[in-house]
Amino acid sequence: MNTHFDRSTMRDFIKACGQMLLLLSILFAFPVYAAGEEVTGITTALGIDTAENPAADKPLLDATSEEEASASPVVIPEPAPPPIISGEGTNNAQIETTPTPQKDNDIRQRIQGIFSEIEGLQAVNVSVTQGVVTLTGETPNEKKAQQAINLTNRLTDVVTVEDRIDRTLDVQDNVTTVYQGLKAQAKNLVKALPLLLVGIVLFALVTWFGSWLSNRKKMWQRLTPNPFVAELLSQTVKVIFIIFGLILALSLIGAETILGTLLGGAGVIGIAVGFAVKDTIENYIASLMLSIRQPFRARDHILINNQEGIVVRLTSRATILMTLDGNQLRIPNAEVFKATILNYTKNPERRFTFELGVDANDDPLAAIKVGLDAIHTLAFVLDEPKAVAVITNVGDSNIILEFQIWVDQSDTDFSKARSIAIRETKHALENEGFSLPEPIYRLRFNSNLEKAFENMQANANANANANANANTDSAKSDMTITPIMPKVTDKNQNKDNSVDDKDKKQAKARAKLILQGRNADEVLNARPDDKLMEKVEQEIAESSDETDLLNNNSPQE
Numbered sequence: 001m002n003t004h005f006d007r008s009t010m011r012d013f014i015k016a017c018g019q020m021l022l023l024l025s026i027l028f029a030f031p032v033y034a035a036g037e038e039v040t041g042i043t044t045a046l047g048i049d050t051a052e053n054p055a056a057d058k059p060l061l062d063a064t065s066e067e068e069a070s071a072s073p074v075v076i077p078e079p080a081p082p083p084i085i086s087g088e089g090t091n092n093a094q095i096e097t098t099p100t101p102q103k104d105n106d107i108r109q110r111i112q113g114i115f116s117e118i119e120g121l122q123a124v125n126v127s128v129t130q131g132v133v134t135l136t137g138e139t140p141n142e143k144k145a146q147q148a149i150n151l152t153n154r155l156t157d158v159v160t161v162e163d164r165i166d167r168t169l170d171v172q173d174n175v176t177t178v179y180q181g182l183k184a185q186a187k188n189l190v191k192a193l194p195l196l197l198v199g200i201v202l203f204a205l206v207t208w209f210g211s212w213l214s215n216r217k218k219m220w221q222r223l224t225p226n227p228f229v230a231e232l233l234s235q236t237v238k239v240i241f242i243i244f245g246l247i248l249a250l251s252l253i254g255a256e257t258i259l260g261t262l263l264g265g266a267g268v269i270g271i272a273v274g275f276a277v278k279d280t281i282e283n284y285i286a287s288l289m290l291s292i293r294q295p296f297r298a299r300d301h302i303l304i305n306n307q308e309g310i311v312v313r314l315t316s317r318a319t320i321l322m323t324l325d326g327n328q329l330r331i332p333n334a335e336v337f338k339a340t341i342l343n344y345t346k347n348p349e350r351r352f353t354f355e356l357g358v359d360a361n362d363d364p365l366a367a368i369k370v371g372l373d374a375i376h377t378l379a380f381v382l383d384e385p386k387a388v389a390v391i392t393n394v395g396d397s398n399i400i401l402e403f404q405i406w407v408d409q410s411d412t413d414f415s416k417a418r419s420i421a422i423r424e425t426k427h428a429l430e431n432e433g434f435s436l437p438e439p440i441y442r443l444r445f446n447s448n449l450e451k452a453f454e455n456m457q458a459n460a461n462a463n464a465n466a467n468a469n470a471n472t473d474s475a476k477s478d479m480t481i482t483p484i485m486p487k488v489t490d491k492n493q494n495k496d497n498s499v500d501d502k503d504k505k506q507a508k509a510r511a512k513l514i515l516q517g518r519n520a521d522e523v524l525n526a527r528p529d530d531k532l533m534e535k536v537e538q539e540i541a542e543s544s545d546e547t548d549l550l551n552n553n554s555p556q557e
Contacts (some may be wrong), residue, residue, distance in 0.1 A: 099130050099131050103131075104128040104129060104131065107133065107157060108133075110155060111128075111151070111152055115148065118147070119180070120144040120147075121139065121147065123137045123138045123139070124138070124165060125137040131158060131159035133159075133162065135148055135152065136164045138168050139165050139166075139167055139168070140168060140169070142167055145167055149161055195253050199248075199252045200249065203248070205245070206241055206242075207242050210239075210240070210245070211241075213234075213238070215234070216234075220234050228291030228292075228549045229292065283334040284316065284317075286334045287314075287317065287549065290333055290336060291549040294551070294556040296311050296343055296550075297550060297552065297556070298311050298312065298313060298548075301409070302341055302342060302343045303341070303344070304331055304335075304341055305335065308323065308324060309322050309323040310322045310532070310533075310536050311550070312536060313544070313548040314548065315544075315547065315548065316547065318333060319333060319336045322535060322536045326532060326535055328539070344409060345409075348410040349382065349385070349406055349409075350409045350414060351406045351407075352404075352405055352414060352418045352421075354421065355401065355402050355403075356371070356403070357400050358435070358436060359397075359399075359434065359436075359437050366434075367399075367401060367434050368389040368390075368401060370432045371389055371429060372387060372403075374424045374427070375387050375421055375424065378526075380407050380408070380411070380420075381406070381417075382406040385406045387403065387405040388403075389401055389402060389404065390404075396439070397438075398437050403425060405417075405421055409528075411527065412526045412528070413527060416525070416526040
């Protein structure tokens with residue numbers, strides 16, 4: 001009994017241990033299997049063949065029964081090694097998982113060989129561990145250090161570069177490097193001198209031909225009658241030939257990139273200069289438009305923004321006038337182009353007006369007839385359009401008459417004609433008995449002052465009546481009184497009128513005497529001043545470096 005019990009107990013114990021070992025093997029093998037499945041998925045996504053690892057596809061446990069598991073030891077297969085990502089790469093490529101010392105040595109030797117052939121990098125030391133390159137030593141400056149780092153990064157299998165280079169900034173080393181560079185450039189320049197000379201000659205020939213072609217002024221004037229447009233075309237052709245010659249010369253010496261740099265720089269500079277000389281460019285464009293439109297001609301009498309004068313010439317920058325005072329006036333063409341231009345010469349018939357006031361008691365229509373009759377006797381007054389006069393206003397003490405008279409300003413000085421017409425009209429009205437009254441003002445006083453003036457006047461009248469009665473009583477006995485109707489007159493007013501008439505007669509006599517003297521005809525002559533036109537002609541005839549853009553052959557708007 002005891003033996004049977006011991007055997008059955010032992011058998012149960014062994015069976016329980018086997019089941020425990022089986023359970024433990026399953027628990028420990030599951031994570032390994034999961035990891036193998038994950039690696040298999042990754043390699044499949046990367047396109048790596050896993051046929052070389054057949055162990056990965058084997059079952060983790062090959063047990064047919066619980067008894068065999070309990071009888072035989074549990075074998076847990078080792079996990080498959082991680083796949084090796086093959087292929088060479090740069091610093092930005094994927095990093096290998098199995099670097100070798102031989103490959104690190106090859107990288108170090110390759111970098112040292114490159115540095116030994118470059119000036120300024122011989123003193124740089126290289127060490128490589130696990131694909132990580134460490135650079136030590138010295139370089140003359142930062143530029144050389146960056147060159148070493150850039151060259152190292154270009155090698156395959158380099159994971160990263162550790163910069164531990166010491167920049168010495170030694171004067172001698174840097175000066176020597178610059179000197180050698182300049183020396184090399186000088187040698188290259190000497191070698192390229194023949195080709196450079198050929199390029200310069202080619203550029204000079206093309207530029208000379210462009211200048212010769214642009215100087216054919218008669219040809220450009222035949223193409224366009226406008227002198228400014230002709231000059232603009234000639235200068236444009238000249239610039240085109242200069243640019244074309246520059247392109248040919250640079251292409252000949254193989255420096256097309258310089259042309260691109262020059263054009264880029266010229267564009268930036270052109271924008272800056274454009275903002276700086278905006279007014280000049282605006283003035284130039286205005287000159288072009290004025291030369292095409294031709295709004296006026298030389299010798300025209302014009303008014304530009306209250307600036308009056310006679311046109312001398314139109315240049316590429318300004319319009320030159322001769323003022324009526326005989327001074328030269330230059331107005332920028334940008335202002336002229338935007339200004340309101342009044343051309344008096346365009347239509348020679350010009351009207352002037354003036355006003356005269358007659359007494360309110362006079363008939364204004366009669367005064368108009370008298371004034372127009374006097375105006376029509378003047379030689380410079382045109383019959384067509386006719387001179388007219390209108391009543392413009394009735395004032396406090398007079399009636400305002402406006403006379404409108406036309407003259408030919410090409411034969412008549414406008415200011416002189418107006419002055420003479422005013423004089424003759426005034427004298428004609430006064431000779432016919434029309435008065436030209438001065439302004440009359442009404443004065444008002446307070447009531448106390450008015451009563452005082454009334455009492456003074458009443459006392460004066462009473463004294464006068466008493467004296468008159470006394471004289472009448474004394475004369476009654478000697479004479480017979482005949483009643484006479486009283487004549488109402490104002491003695492003071494008559495006295496004032498007689499004084500005014502006497503002054504007017506004296507003034508007219510004095511004027512008649514003066515106007516009969518020497519050079520009196522010049523005062524009454526309404527012809528234009530020849531001296532001003534002589535100055536204008538002299539100014540036009542003077543030679544100037546600036547081209548006159550006014551041309552009588554060009555169409556005028």
